[in-house]
Amino acid sequence: MPESVPGAAYVLGALAVMFVVTVALRAAPFLALSALKNSAFVDFLGRTMPAGVMVILVMYTLRDVGQSTWLPATAGLAGTIAVHLWRRNAALSTVVGTGLYLFASAFWT
Structure with missing residues (x-):
């Protein structure tokens, strides 16, 4: 060998x-x-992380919005907010908002 x-x-x-x-x-x-x-810090993270994740996703989506991409970004954001206010389900609103963004970007970019 x-x-x-x-x-x-x-x-x-x-x-x-x-x-x-x-x-x-x-x-x-x-x-x-x-x-x-029984940690207070872990309880705090459990309460605030869903909103924090949503803020990060919104900022990521809107960071490079230009002339040709403002309509898909706005449609996705509006759909996410509307579904979340209607159903109070973060997973559903994220999926619907992503779908609207992809659908709108296929036609308007």
Whole structure:
């Protein structure tokens, strides 16, 4: 066998390290969750993150609105706001707004 091919002990050692790291990374969220179960900070994030994500999506959509793309951006934003006010469902309003934006951009850009 050529010198550049690692031996069986090296391969088994590498696999053992990968196994331990993978198991540790899979267990870490559960350990952190039990430690942060009654945290006021986690409760605050749970209340404010949906609105924060929506603001970031709006800013991302409107960042490069030019002469030819203002109509699809406006249609998507208006559709998102309307569906969210109507149903109070962030997932539904995001999907509808994205669909309206894609539909409008197919015809008006």
